[in-house]
Amino acid sequence: MRVIITGGHGFLGWHTAARLRALHEMEVVRLGRAEFADPDGLVQHIRRADVVLHLAGVNRAASDEEVRAGNVALATQLAAALVAASKPVRVVYANSIQARGKSPYGCGKAEAGDLIRAATAAAGGSLADVILPNLFGEHGRPEYNSFVATFCHLIANDGAPSIIQDIEVPLLHAQAAAEVLLSAMIGDQDVVIEPTGEPRSVSEILDQIRGFHNVYRNGDIPALPDSFSVDLFNTYRSYTFPEQFPRFATVHADARGELFETVRSHGGKGQSFVSVTRPGYTRGEHYHLRKIERFYVVRGAAEISLRRLLHDEVIRFTVSDDRPGYIDMPTMWVHNLTNVGNNDLVTIFWTDQLLDPDDPDQYPDRVVQETRA
Structure with a gap:
């Protein structure tokens, strides 16, 4: 099986490609900005693919409109390539629970989903629409991918993060999200998949990361009573490496x-x-x-x-x-x-x-x- 990952060099793209490498014998092609800038080349990539994982997106930009338009533009380019390739491929779309809201990011993800759905159907393929909660994980970009990345980066470097709004957020580790995306590659029917995240308040996450830092800075391993704690600790310590070792x-x-x-x-x-x-x-x-x-x-x-x-x-x-x-x-x-x-x-x-x-x-x-x- 030949798998294309759009946004393959980004946060979720890297986690998904890493999981594919570890657990599956598949040819993986990671596409980024350069490939999207070449429409004919993008068509050829799709013609050689069995599955397209569309993970490319825009989380932050200089304006709200750029966030919305950026997600729509990526989907428009992919949709055009799917139709031009005229090959029935399985498309897995990394959608977001925010697509149900009115934020610029959510509106952009919703519009992008409509474009990809129509193009996939026109090409005779099938779509797995994976509606993801808020993601966190190793090597996320601070001030871009998630508040967890920002908190971990600041605390690991003795910074002082602040809470803008203390709300409850459903959180899913990027490896768990990747597992769902890879499972969605199998099948030939349109499906909607919605994995659940762990509900945590922003202040609860901040307190837990600070607790990790206070223990780990002395070389000790903190108490990790469940898999969520392990995932969060591995996320935190990714921001200590390599500068704080040996x-x-x-x-x-x-x-x-x-x-x-x-x-x-x-x-x-x-x-x-x-x-x-x-x-x-x-x-x-x-x-x-x-x-x-x-x-x-x-x-x-x-x-x-x-x-x-x-x-x-x-x-x-x-x-x-x-x-x-x-x-x-x-x-x-x-x-x-x-x-x-x-x-x-x-x-x-x-x-x-x-x-x-x-x-x-x-x-x-x-x-x-x-x-x-």
Whole structure:
């Protein structure tokens, strides 16, 4: 199956492409502004596709009218390409609950839905209209994607967010939204799908993120009693990386030797294990969608390398027993650990969940990608 994702380099587009890479064997083509600027090229992309996920949209702009018109313009371009391609494809539209309201964004999403629905029918295809609540997740753009992104960014950097209106908001993590969108690809009938979000007040979210910050700034893992808390914590800590790592231990030394803490978890379950890595060898080369994982170097010297999924830049840290330190692996970042010293490397690993062989949340990939000729 060949899948097109419009807005594939944006917040929801990246999360959806990351989930496809982890869980499905499909060819994925991510389209952005450059592809929309080429109408003939857009038609050719659709002719080669089985499914179109329309996730492109405009959340913020210089004026309300630009927000409305931006969403309509994107849908108009896609609709024209669907009709010109004259191929019956499955279209999944990332709509919004705001389409039922009168805000500029909501009006734009509603108009866009009408255009895509008509074009899909004209081409003989089918439409899954997915009405999403407010989304949050790792690497959302502050002041653009959601108030959660803004709060996390400010708090992680010791800022002081303010509440404009303390209302209850239904919130859905971007990976959960992506799961719904991918499920909607299957079928040949027009459907309307409306996943529910977790109802939370704005002040409740702000208090929870501040609580995470107060605990995590000292290296501790906060209490994470449910999956929503885990998702929100993973979102918050994505704004601490890579600038706030590595972090270093307070070492207590006397004639007997040294002692330092590696993990303090404020509730929940977890698992620790130790590895010995020979000089020159590498461990890892995988990523996680939801797991919290800490690498703590206690003996030897390690180079820890990470690459955000579907990106090219590699970030490298060197940590050694000269100053015992740790790095927490962000979700959806490919990572590895290499012994760059002359002696055995001793590393303590900690994860927030017990290993489930049937659902290990571990997906193979390489930090350094092969160079294509």
